Each structure stands twice: as C-alpha cells, then as structure tokens.
Amino acid sequence: MNYIGKLDSLHLTVRQNKWFNYFTVFNRIALAAGFLPAGYVKIIGERFTDLHNNQPMGHYLEALHHTGYYYTFIGILQMLAGALLLIPRTALLGVLIYFPIILNICILSLAVRFEGSLLTAPLMVTSCIYLLCWDYHRLKFILFPNAQFTPTPKTIDKKIPFKFFAGVFAFLVLFVFTITHMFDLMPRNTVADCKTQCDDAKNPGACNVFCECIHNDGMPFDKALDNYHEAADKAEKK
Structure with a gap:
C-alpha cells in the first residue's frame, strides 16, 4: 500500500x-x-x-x-x-x-x-x-491530483x-x-503590570526602563527590547 x-x-x-x-x-x-x-x-x-x-x-x-x-x-x-x-x-x-x-x-x-x-x-x-x-x-x-475518491464511512466505531x-x-x-x-520579558498591558516581572529579571533597573519606554514614551517594541538586552548583558559581564 x-x-x-x-x-x-x-x-x-x-x-x-x-x-x-x-x-x-x-x-x-x-x-x-x-x-x-x-x-x-x-x-x-x-x-x-x-x-x-x-x-x-x-x-x-x-x-x-x-x-x-x-x-x-x-x-x-x-x-x-x-x-x-x-x-x-x-x-x-x-x-x-x-x-x-x-x-x-x-x-x-x-x-x-x-x-x-x-x-x-x-x-x-x-x-x-x-x-x-x-x-x-x-x-x-x-x-x-491522481488520488482516488474516499468512500463515506458506513460504520460507526464507538x-x-x-x-x-x-x-x-x-x-x-x-x-x-x-x-x-519562552520569553524573558513581556510588555504586558499596563506599565504597572509590566513592572511586576522586573524583580525576577536579569537586570531589574533595565526592566523598569523597558516598561517606561514602552508604555510612557511609546518606544518601538523591538528597540526597547534590544536596549534591555544590551543593559542585561553589560550587567552580567561586570
């Protein structure tokens, strides 16, 4: 078959x-x-x-x-x-x-x-x-295109x-x-909700800045996220 x-x-x-x-x-x-x-x-x-x-x-x-x-x-x-x-x-x-x-x-x-x-x-x-x-x-x-027609099932399996x-x-x-x-940081729906995740973030200060940039300053999401990752990476290297 x-x-x-x-x-x-x-x-x-x-x-x-x-x-x-x-x-x-x-x-x-x-x-x-x-x-x-x-x-x-x-x-x-x-x-x-x-x-x-x-x-x-x-x-x-x-x-x-x-x-x-x-x-x-x-x-x-x-x-x-x-x-x-x-x-x-x-x-x-x-x-x-x-x-x-x-x-x-x-x-x-x-x-x-x-x-x-x-x-x-x-x-x-x-x-x-x-x-x-x-x-x-x-x-x-x-x-x-050359497939054959499949008949309608006649019996029911319970x-x-x-x-x-x-x-x-x-x-x-x-x-x-x-x-x-899968995501290390979320924009959330409000700035207050966004900041609730900052205590567990790699860089809490950069996380708070990320939330402010998104919700208060209207910074593009990708740019705000890149800024956060750069700050988090610098903090890890110190």
Whole structure:
C-alpha cells in the first residue's frame, strides 16, 4: 500500500469514530465562538480593545481601527468564517477562510508578545489544522491530483481513542509550559503590570526602563527590547 493509501486508511478510521466526530464539532463551535464576537465588534466600528496606544498591540489595533472599511471587511470575514463553521456542509469553506486570518493573528501575537492571545491564537491555529486534516478526503486532490475518491464511512466505531486524547492533553500541557517560559520579558498591558516581572529579571533597573519606554514614551517594541538586552548583558559581564 502506498503512502496515499495509508493516509486514506488512517483518515477513514478516524472519521468512523464517534468520539473524533464529537471532537470535530467541539473544535468548530470553539473556533466560531472566537470569531463571531470579534467580527461583530469590527462591523459596528468599535475599537477591539482598550489597550493604551503606546502598548505594542494597542498601537497596532488603534491603527487598524482607523483603516476604514478594511477594518469592517476583516470583521465580515471573521463572522462569515464563524458562521460557515457551524454548518456541516460549509465547515470546510469556513476553516479555509478562518485559517489565514488566525495564522496572521498568531504571528502578530508572538511578535509583540501580546498576552491576550499568546495562548489562544496558536491553539486556534492548531484547531484549524486539525479541521483541515478532518476534511483531508476533500482536499487531497489539490496535493495528489491522481488520488482516488474516499468512500463515506458506513460504520460507526464507538471506542474511545484514549491515546489520542491523552496526546491532546500532553500537547496542551507542553504548549502552555513552552509559551509561558519562552520569553524573558513581556510588555504586558499596563506599565504597572509590566513592572511586576522586573524583580525576577536579569537586570531589574533595565526592566523598569523597558516598561517606561514602552508604555510612557511609546518606544518601538523591538528597540526597547534590544536596549534591555544590551543593559542585561553589560550587567552580567561586570
């Protein structure tokens, strides 16, 4: 059996399982719940958050808010993707619209270290990837034009896939641990919150300066971070 046949066999086995079907529905509902309110806020023209303009994500969202109908357009796409996900026949189209939007949000969140979506955005990207894999039988012809049609599962397997759900749990634990420990310094949402991490920083004084530069002086995030690292490195060499 070639690798395409093996993928087909694995995919059919998964789609026959009742618990995988439940998990798929859960992912669709969870993703829709994440985009429908966010899209509605944009459509009615309200600012998405109350972050200060000097905060890196706040600065971006404030600029985005002033882009006119582009801001509304994003909201429409978010609500459209969320609504399509809730309808079984259009769920694939929904995730195809959803995925590039949430991938952009994920990269943005990591780039500016925004705590508000630092955990949720990557998980939503992972959820989209799962849903794309769920509809592999409809997408495989893009990757493998000569692939054969996969029949619709006729039997239902009620066995709980303990290994899969254990893997999901282990992934979540590892993911949360990694995300919460991968950055040495965070801009946080306010200057007061930012300074709470300074006691444990390599250079507490430079950390406080970093927070002041971000929230009070409006210094670009990368520049403020570079200044902190330079000060921390000098302190270590002394």
